[in-house]
Amino acid sequence: MRTFAAIIWRDVILGIRASGGAALSAAFFALILVLVPFGLGPGPDTLQATAPGLFWMAALLSTLLGLERVVQPDAEDGTLDLIRLSPLPLELAALAKIIAHWLTSGLILTLLAPLLAPLLNLSFHAAPVLALSLLLGTPALSAIGTAMAALGSSVQRGGMVLALLVLPLNIPFLIFGASAVASAQAGEDPGQALLLLGAASLIAMVVGTIAAAAALRIGDE
Amino acid sequence: MNIWYYANPERFAGLARTLLPWTLGLALILAAIGTVWGLLIAPPDYQQGEAMRIIYVHVPAAWMAMFVYAVMAVSSAIAFIWNHPLADVAAKASAPIGAVFTALALVTGMLWGEPMWGTWWVWDARLTSVLILFFLYIGYIVLWSAIEEPARAARAARILALVGAVNLPIIKFSVDWWNTLHQPASVFRMDGPTMAPEMLTPLLIMGLAYNLLYVAILFMRMRAEIAERRLRTIRLGLEPAAS
Numbered sequence: 001m002r003t004f005a006a007i008i009w010r011d012v013i014l015g016i017r018a019s020g021g022a023a024l025s026a027a028f029f030a031l032i033l034v035l036v037p038f039g040l041g042p043g044p045d046t047l048q049a050t051a052p053g054l055f056w057m058a059a060l061l062s063t064l065l066g067l068e069r070v071v072q073p074d075a076e077d078g079t080l081d082l083i084r085l086s087p088l089p090l091e092l093a094a095l096a097k098i099i100a101h102w103l104t105s106g107l108i109l110t111l112l113a114p115l116l117a118p119l120l121n122l123s124f125h126a127a128p129v130l131a132l133s134l135l136l137g138t139p140a141l142s143a144i145g146t147a148m149a150a151l152g153s154s155v156q157r158g159g160m161v162l163a164l165l166v167l168p169l170n171i172p173f174l175i176f177g178a179s180a181v182a183s184a185q186a187g188e189d190p191g192q193a194l195l196l197l198g199a200a201s202l203i204a205m206v207v208g209t210i211a212a213a214a215a216l217r218i219g220d221e
Numbered sequence: 222m223n224i225w226y227y228a229n230p231e232r233f234a235g236l237a238r239t240l241l242p243w244t245l246g247l248a249l250i251l252a253a254i255g256t257v258w259g260l261l262i263a264p265p266d267y268q269q270g271e272a273m274r275i276i277y278v279h280v281p282a283a284w285m286a287m288f289v290y291a292v293m294a295v296s297s298a299i300a301f302i303w304n305h306p307l308a309d310v311a312a313k314a315s316a317p318i319g320a321v322f323t324a325l326a327l328v329t330g331m332l333w334g335e336p337m338w339g340t341w342w343v344w345d346a347r348l349t350s351v352l353i354l355f356f357l358y359i360g361y362i363v364l365w366s367a368i369e370e371p372a373r374a375a376r377a378a379r380i381l382a383l384v385g386a387v388n389l390p391i392i393k394f395s396v397d398w399w400n401t402l403h404q405p406a407s408v409f410r411m412d413g414p415t416m417a418p419e420m421l422t423p424l425l426i427m428g429l430a431y432n433l434l435y436v437a438i439l440f441m442r443m444r445a446e447i448a449e450r451r452l453r454t455i456r457l458g459l460e461p462a463a464s
Contacts, residue, residue, distance in 0.1 A: 147384065151377040155367040164363055165381065168356040171349075203387075211384050214301075218376045 003088040004096050011070070011100030018069060022104035029062040029109055033116055044121045051120035052181035055113055055130055056137075056174050063105045063141045064163055070101050070146050071153040071216070080153075080216065094212035098139070098146045098205070106138025122185065129184035133197060137173040140201035143208025144169050150215035172200045228306050230447045237440040244440065248433035255427035263423050272336050277424055279329040281431040286326050286354060287389055289319030289435060293361070294386035297379040307443070309375040310450075312382055313365055314442035318435055320358035327351060347403035350392040357385040371450065 015021045036054055040046050074080040083093050110131055117127040148165040152158040180193035227233040259277030266273035293312045300308035330348065331341045342348065361381055368374035416424070 147380075151364065151380055152367070154370070154373055154377070155364075158367060161363055161367045164356070165360045168353045168360060169384065171353055207384060207387070211380050214380050215377060218373060 003086050004092055007083070007088075007093060007096035008100045008103070011097060012103050014069070015066060015100060015104030021066060021069070022108055025062045025065040025105050026108045026112055028065055029058050029112060030116060032058040032061060033119055036120060047121040048123065048185070051117070051122040052126070052130070052185060053174075053178040054120060055116075055122070055181065056133075056178040059106075059109050059113070059134060059138060059177075060141065060167065060170050060174055062109065063101075063138065063145055064159075064166060066101060066105050067145045067149040067162055067166070068159055070097055070149045072149070072158070075153045084216070090213040090216050091209055094146065094150070094216060095209050098143045098209060098212065101146055102139050102142040106134065106142055109138060110134040122181075126181055126185040129190050129194075130181045133177045133180045133190075133194060136194065136198045136201050137177045140173055140204035140208070141170055143205045143212070147208045147212035147215060150212045151218075153215075154218075169204075173197065173204075176200060225305075230306065230310075230450070233307055234444050234447050237444050241437060241440045241444075244433050245437035248430050248437055251426055251430035251433065255423050255430050258423035259427060263420050264417075266420075269337060272333065275329055275333045276420075277427045279326060279333055280424060281428040282322050282329060283326040283351070284428055285431050285435055286319060286323035286351065287392060288432070289315050289322060290354060290358070290382075290386070290389060293319065293382045294389070297382035300375065301379045301383070309379065310443050310446045311439065312378065313375070314439055314446055315435075316358055316361050316365070318438050318442070320355065320362065322431075322435070323351060323355045323358060327355065345403055347392065350388060354388055354392060357388060361385070371453070 016023070033054065036050070037047060040050060071080070074083070084090065086093070113134055114127040114131045117124075117130060122130065145162075145166050148162055148169075152162050152165065155161050176193050176197035180190040180197060183193060184190040227236060255277060260274055263274070263277075265271045293315045296305075296308040296311045296315075299305050300312065327348075330351075334343070335341050361378060364381055365374050365378050368377060
């Protein structure tokens with residue numbers, strides 16, 4: 001358990017301090033949303049109609065940013081070998097990495113998104129649903145992302161490859177997340193979409209953790 | 222015979238060489254029969270008229286898009302569990318074939334959608350999930366080519382193929398779970414096919430032809446892959462050239 005907490009602690013510290021860490025991913029998230037009015041025009045109705053999907057797309061893209069530093073530096077400097085040698089099961093080590101990535105990406109986006117809601121004219125009562133949907137969905141993005149980062153850890157400068165592997169698998173969360181926010185904005189009950197989002201998220205966390213552990217074992221021969 | 226008998230790549234390459242002309246020949250003959258039957262002999266649809274004849278190209282391609290991914294996932298599982306040396310080769314060789322079948326299903330679907338639905342593309346569940354399948358194939362191919370060392374690439378690709386297999390049931394049941402523009406299943410149903418037999422027969426012939434074509438191309442690609450690996454070991458000096 002101490003090892004588990006140590007991995008989380010270390011990864012969070014690295015995520016906050018390293019360049020390209022948590023702050024950059026939050027800034028990127030905000031920047032994507034700021035770009036929208038320039039691309040789609042500042043019409044309040046257009047922005048309001050597109051806001052649920054745009055928030056979720058921005059979340060998908062900005063969680064990609066930190067993924068390259070989740071596994072690859074550890075594989076290069078030998079930390080991964082130490083993690084493999086430790087008595088902690090690799091599944092738990094993978095889970096620790098996923099949690100650490102989520103604390104430095106998904107959690108920040110969850111807190112940040114409601115504050116940015118007025119930028120895209122998202123209606124007031126939809127903002128809590130947006131935060132809730134991000135809270136439910138972003139752990140899955142971290143789980144899938146970490147698994148794919150572990151798979152691609154031997155690819156040099158694998159950022160683009162990583163994006164190609166991660167984004168298709170993240171589409172369900174985009175669909176359910178955005179539709180939850182959209183139905184809340186339309187004055188409907190977002191419960192069904194949130195339940196589906198939560199279910200998909202739970203599945204992804206289990207599959208992602210197991211896949212990440214299997215991927216971390218690859219170099220172990 | 223067990224799965225280990227052909228674990229020897231040379232032995233398998235020999236088998237593939239023997240079976241290749243038969244599978245390819247049979248595939249071409251069946252495709253010719255299916256095409257003539259489907260396009261000229263089978264009756265036109267009472268609703269869709271002559272345009273529905275594209276079904277004989279579209280539906281088998283869509284079947285194969287899913288079937289090839291299933292083969293990839295199963296052989297990845299075999300590679301993962303038993304470390305069978307040919308399972309990775311089969312999965313890797315299947316990916317580009319599956320990607321082409323998926324692209325064919327998407328393109329013929331668009332050509333069919335235009336006269337029937339009045340649009341080339343709609344974001345409905347079936348179309349979207351097949352498009353995701355296409356990107357999964359692309360990601361799988363890219364992962365193979367991005368990791369230089371084959372053994373490492375193989376182990377990473379197995380995991381990706383297995384994770385991506387989650388999409389298969391979603392594609393299959395998308396037309397039942399959601400109200401989609403795409404029509405529901407009419408051949409592989411619990412209560413038997415709902416298609417008229419004079420249309421179903423050429424469709425199944427085409428399906429068989431596509432399947433045999435896949436097997437033939439798979440044999441070709443697996444032989445090429447085995448030869449390439451052999452070349453690699455020779456280049457690395459691990460095996461003498463004349464053996």
